Amino acid sequence: MGKANSFANFLIIGPTCFFLGILFSSFPYDYNVLWTTPPEGRDAYFNILEDHIKFLYASPPIISRILHIAIATGFAGFFVKLYRATEANYLFDGASLALYFAGILVYITNIVKGFRVVTAGIYGSIPEEGLQPEDYISREDTLRVFAASNTILALVLVGVLVLQAGHWYAVRKEEAEIAAMDKEAEEKKKSGKKKQ
Template identity: 25%
Template sequence: MAGLRMSVVVSATAFLLGLLFTHWIADSLTLWKSPDAQSDARLWTAASYYSILSRMSPTLAYIYLLVAVAGGATLLWSLGDLRAGNLMFDGGSVLLYSSAVVMYLYSVLPNLLTNFKSLPLPFPNQGAPMASTLAAESNKAAALTTLPPFPQSLRGPTLELASSHLICSVALTGVVLLQAGRWWAEQQDDDDEEDEEDAEPLDKQEPKEESKKIS
């Protein structure tokens, strides 16, 4: 049963990690970049991705929620055994998992729904002439300069989203590592128990052999 619960936790966590990793195509444009490197073109690209993300189907959101609840409930169930290994590994996993969930619920989602869901797509000054200009390779640089200035009010939320995604990813990666550590510790315990069981018959046979020699 412990192995099944561990598999559910790792599978759910890996699924959520995969979702966060898909956001890297937008997060990488703003993370660890100097203000000079954060051009309007990069910020508009990231903002457009977040705007599309905020408009995703409710069915997908329910699936993600179901997976997150399944992983969290299984972790709490495993922690309820109150075994020494569970308290250490599952306790740390619950802390990291809950911090990622709280960060997503109270930082990522409000940011997406408040600042990006109403963002118009396509952006201003990006009509048919703009599209035809982008299609021409020689005029790409000139086309990018026609983008409207990125609003200062949206710069902070865009940078915060990338940072929040990174924090959630690091926390969930910690959950996977802790579960791997728990599996390794349990394997070591099982090996030690098997060694002790194999050694017991030899210890019991020694007194019998000594008694035969004395007789």
């Protein structure tokens, strides 16, 4: 594994871990909305999650810019690794890139949209012709979708890390096998010279 490949690994793993840290900080909010039913009910947790989303959405523009720079850094790492790629790169890094791209799609389609909907408070309250009130997504369902999207994104990013670790292991194993074959060939050469 060359220096360029190691640097590209850093460019992929760094942003992926950064995103997982952001998602982990949201997990206490998401956990109570998705998986537990406290005795006092979920209303308090829906309010907390809604306030958290509004707070994040109102943060200074530098926050979203840092996030988008991190996303671009991850893509740069993939493009460096896939430039003049080996077969192992195509398998592991291609699958990792597909997962990373799927994560970005979840971010854009569900999380960014969720930020806007929650901040504006438009939980299906704008009537459209031909739709009944039960056709709208309620506040609780919107917040659940947002929390579930965070969980899905976390699983996708863990998949990226697992594939990168698998690639690292496969390359190390291949290097060890090549070194063992070279050593065996060298020993055969030495023993052949001694017999002559």
